[in-house]
Amino acid sequence: MTGEMSLMLISLLLVRLVLGCPEECICSARSETVDCRNRGLSEIPSSLPREAQVLYLQGNHIQGLNQSVFADLALLEQLDLSNNNISGLHTRSFEGLINLQVLNLTSNYIQHIDEKLFGSVQHLSKLDLSANSISSLPSSFGNGLKNLTWFAISHNKILNISRSLLDSLSNLQVFHFKDNPWLCNCSIVGLKLWLEYYLFRGGTIDEILCEMPEKLKGKDLLKVPYEIYRMCPPSSSHILLPSSHYVNPDHQTRNEHVLKGEHEDNSDSDCEPKLKPKPLNLRHAVATVVITGVVCGIVCLMMLAAAIYGCAYAAIMAKYHRDLKKVQHLAQATEQGSAEEKEPLDNSLA
Template sequence: MTGGLFLTLCTLLLVQAVSSCPKECGCDNNAKVVDCRGRGLYDIPHKLHRDTLELHLQDNHIRGIGSMAFRETPYLRVLDLANNSITMVSPSALLGLRSLNTLILANNTIRELDRRLLGSIRNLTHLDLSHNNIVGLPGALADSFHHLTHFSLHYNRLTKLDRTHLEALGNLQVLHLASNPWKCDCNMIGLKLWLETFTFKGGVVDAVPCHEPYAMRNRDLRSVPYELFHSCMSTSYNYLFANIQHMERQQRLLRGVPYPSLDAPVEQEPECEAKPKPRPINLRHAIATVIITGIVCGVVCLMMLAAAVYGCAYAAVMAKYQRELKKREEEAGRMEKENSENKEGAKELRENAIA
C-alpha cells in the first residue's frame, strides 16, 4: 500500500517536472517552445523546463536582465526580448547559453553592452540590437561572433564604427546600419573600404546615410567620392598601412594562417574630415583608377605634342620671316647705293658739260 502511494507520488512529480510551465506563459512541450509574449511581465519567469529551446518574452515590461537569468534553460537556442523596457543587461546574464544562436533585443533602451556579455555566447548566427540607444560596440565583438550571419544595428546612436569590429565576421551576410547619426569623417574611411569589399563579395547592407558634416548629409557613405575626404593629410600613411594590413589579414585568413588578435591596441586617428587620396580595395575601383589615369596621361601627352608641334612651326615661320627681312634689307641697301652712284655720275657729267 505504502509502496503504491510512493510510486504514484513519484509519477505525479515526474509528470509535473516534464510538463513544468510558468503559469503566465504558454508552452509547447513537443516543440519545446515557451511563449510569454504580451503577458505584462516585469521579470524573467521561473520554473522553465530545462529542455526549452525557444523563449519568447517580447511585448512585456522587463526593465533589466540579472546575472544567470537563464540558468534554468541551458539548451536555449532562440531568445526574443524585443519591445520591452530593458536598460540594463548584466555581464553574466547569458552565461551558460552555449547553444544560443538567435538573440533579439530590439526596441529597448539599451545604451551599451558589456564585452563580457558577448564573450559568453559564441555561436550566435542572428543578433538584433536595433531600435536602442547604443553609442558604441565593445571590442570583444569580433572575437565572439565568428558564426554571425545577420546583424542589425539600425535605429541607434552610432556615429562611427571601427571596421575591426566587422573584419573577423567572415560568415556575415546581412548588415543593417541605417538611421544612425553617422559622422562621415576620416574615422569612417576604414568602414567605407570594408563596406565596398563586403558588398563586392555579395553581402547585403541597407544604408549608411551621413548625418555630419552638413555637406554630406543624407548621402550614403559608400557613394561619397573619396575626393571629398580632403582634410586628413596627417593620417594618409595610417590609412595606407591599415589597408595593407587589412589585405594581409584577408590573405592570411584565406590561407588558414592565424592573424594577431584584433584586441591589440590600435592608434586612434585624430578627429578630422578625411584623407586626401583614395586607396581602392577592390578590383573595380583599381581598374577604374587605371583607366582614368591612362586617359589623363593620354590627354596630357597629346597637349604636350600639340605644344611641341606648334612651337616648332612657330620657330620655322619666324626663322623664314627673319631671312626674308634680312634679304629685303640687303636689296634695299644695294639699290640705295646704286642710286647714290648714279646721282654722283650725273653730277660729274653736268659739271664737265659746263666746263
C-alpha cells in the same frame, strides 16, 4: 461534473509541475517552445523548463537581465526579448546559452554593450539590436561571434564602427545600418574601405547616410569621394589611401572645411569648378584590370599575327626574287648560245 473539472485542473497543474512550465506562460507538449508573450511580466519567469529550445518573452515590461538568468537553458536556440523595457544588461546575462543561435533585443532601451556580453554565445548566427539607444560598440565586440551571419544595429545612435570590429565578423552575410547618425569625418574611412571589400565578396547592407558634417548630410557614404579624405592620417583607416596624384592645396583646404562642418563662401564655389571624382570602387577596379588585360591580349595577338604575316611575306618575296634572277640568268645564257651558233652558219653561206 464538478469532480471531472477538478480532476482536469489537478492534471494540468501536475503537468506544469512535471514539465516545469511557469504559470504565466504556455508550453508545448515537450516544453521545447515556451510562449510568454504579452503577459505583463516585469522579470524573467522562474522555473523555465530545461528542455526549452525556443523562448518568447516579447511584449512585456522586463527592465533588466540579471547575472546567469538563463544559466539552466543550455538547449535554448532562439530567444526573443523584443519590445520590453530592458535598459541594463549584466556582463554574464547570457551565460549558459551555449546553443543559442537567434537573439532578438529590438525595441528596448539598451545604451551600453559590454565587450564580454556575448562571449558565451559562440554559436550565435543572428543578432538584432535595432531600435535601442546604443551609441557605440566595443572594438572587441565580435571576438566571440565568429558564426554571426546576420546582424542589425538600425535605429540606434551609433556614429561609427571600428575597423577591427568589422574585420572580426568574418562570416557576416547581412548587415543592417539604417537610421544612425553617422559621423562621416576621418574616423569613418575604415568603415568605408571595409564596406567596399564586404560588398565585393557578396555581402548585403541597406544604407549608410551621413548625418554629420553638415556638408555631407544625407549623402550615401559609399558615394562620398575619397578625395575628401586624402588629408586624413593613415591611422584613420588602417590602410593608406591612394596619394600618388597631385592634390591642389585649395581643394585640400576646401575638403578640410567639409569634414569640419565649416561653411564656405558661396560666391567662391560658384566661380571655381568643382571636382567630382568618382568614388574608388574595388569592383570597378578589378573590372578595369580585366578589361585592360583582355584589350592588351587582343593587341598582342594582332601584333603577333602582323609579325607572322610580315615574315611570311618577306620569305615569299625573297624566294620570288631568287627565282626571277635564275630565270634571267638562264635567258641570257640562251641568247648568247644562239648568237654563237648563228655566226658559223652565216660564214658558210658566204
